[in-house]
Amino acid sequence: MIYDALIAPFIEFEFMRRALAAVVALSLGAAPIGVFLMLRRMSLVGDAMAHAILPGAAVGFLLSGLNLFAMTAGGLIAGFAVALLAGLVARTTDLKEDASLATFYLASLALGVTIVSVKGTNIDLLHVLFGNILAMDDQTLLVVAFNATLTLIVLAVIYRPLVIESVDPLFLRTVSRAGALAHLTFLALVVVNLVNGFQALGTLLAVGLMILPAGTARFWSRELTGMISIAVASAIISGYAGLVLSFQTRIPSGPAIILVSAGLYVVSILFGNVRGVVRQLFPAPHLEA
């Protein structure tokens, strides 16, 4: 019975195994990034980025038609441009990162819509460009796995300056010049993860598995390593449970995974260790020596 519900789908169907592998890889890369985004108060960057990549994808489409590779490459370039420009403006002027990103992504979106309309067709590029977790071919799986690997390695390299930069940028600026580099590298990482995530899995999943697990983790740990581990674990659990849910109930897979993730988040708000609602109402008694 339990075997039928939880394990049989993955044994019987290869597409379920592939979906699970993809969601695990995505969790490993995206969840840690989400934690840093949350710390830097940039949690909405994912949604902004989904629109910012449009002009690049549109140029790719103009040059080579409905070619996924060209469109993804264009999207990456546009995403980089927007993220880097927004990052530079935020670092060199008084405008904060969120505002500066918002301005660039809106301009970018308008440019994208214009380019598509010049071509004279009404194909919904974002619709074409965004994939589905149930349709993992070898190439897409490799891209997702490569992403996760790259993300973890680069995060390991820039971890120290990035942490300090996220917590106390002024201090870092006085002792080192690595802050700007770490920041821009991090933004590049965000773009790579999002664009490839969109292409492989769809917008909802790529952004959702980045942000929601990070929010969940905030209620269970005060320190960064703990937060990252919990975020990854909660993303993987959501992915697995969401796939099972989608298999048993006919809810589309992307929304199912995100709904499970949101459920974990709500539970964490209520019962979380760190300033969860219940904990605040009924504080644990102090231990006495």
Added chain:
Amino acid sequence: MQAWRGLLVALAVSLGVSPAHAQTRLNVVASFSILGDFVKNVGGDRVAVTTLVGPDGDVHVYTPTPADVRKIADAKLLVINGFGLEGWLPRLLQAAGNRASIVTVTSGITPLKAGSDADPHAWQSVANAGKYVANIRDALIAADPPDADFFRQNAQAYLAKLDALDGEVRQALSRIPEGHRRVISTHDAFGYFVARYGIQFIAPVGVSTEAEPSARDIAKIIAQVKAERIPAVFLERIGDPRLMQRISAETGARIGGTLYSDALTGEKGDAPTYIDMVRHNITTLTSALAN
């Protein structure tokens, strides 16, 4: 001053408002490319046809533009499919302050049901296409009575071609063994085709291209393809091709070519006209299902 006058004349000509022009050609707007093709065949050079959703466009998820509002404002006759296909149209008509008369080409056709709604893709049966053409003919005659005979002749010639096409489709399909006439396609736009020609289409997604499949939907299809030994899987023009490839990889069913359902292609594509589209589809189907 002289230059200004020249410019104004040029502008007037380019907008098509010169009186001689307006008298000879009837402005007709069709909601999407297949209807535009029908209107061209009946109206010949007496009508100027524009389509709102052009070749390769997806009429289900279409967003109208200001240029469309202007096309409608200039039109004498508006040709639409009906059966809920052009969900975006009512608001557009209001915005355009529409004065054109509207012909719904599916009038007189009994809709098939897709869930609780009518399945709009009636043109996939060539017999229905004949009714479309007859409706368009009558509407053109009503809008432009002096050219009635011209329209009648064109329609008659075109209807004869459609008749022949209908026979062609039946004949081609009759060569496929009966148990073999089953395929899977990404989008069930072929309900009327199925009903008329007796070939079974099984679709992974609902009637609209917007629906996203669940894991259970995909699993059911895979199980069904395996159990019933369905020979071919078809990618449709619009939709995620990787989903079909996955199903094919998991079942061993052959991936057929592209079937066109909702839109014609550009001039250089496989299906620039309705007749080309049906021929292309039937060749693709028979070659995937043969042997």
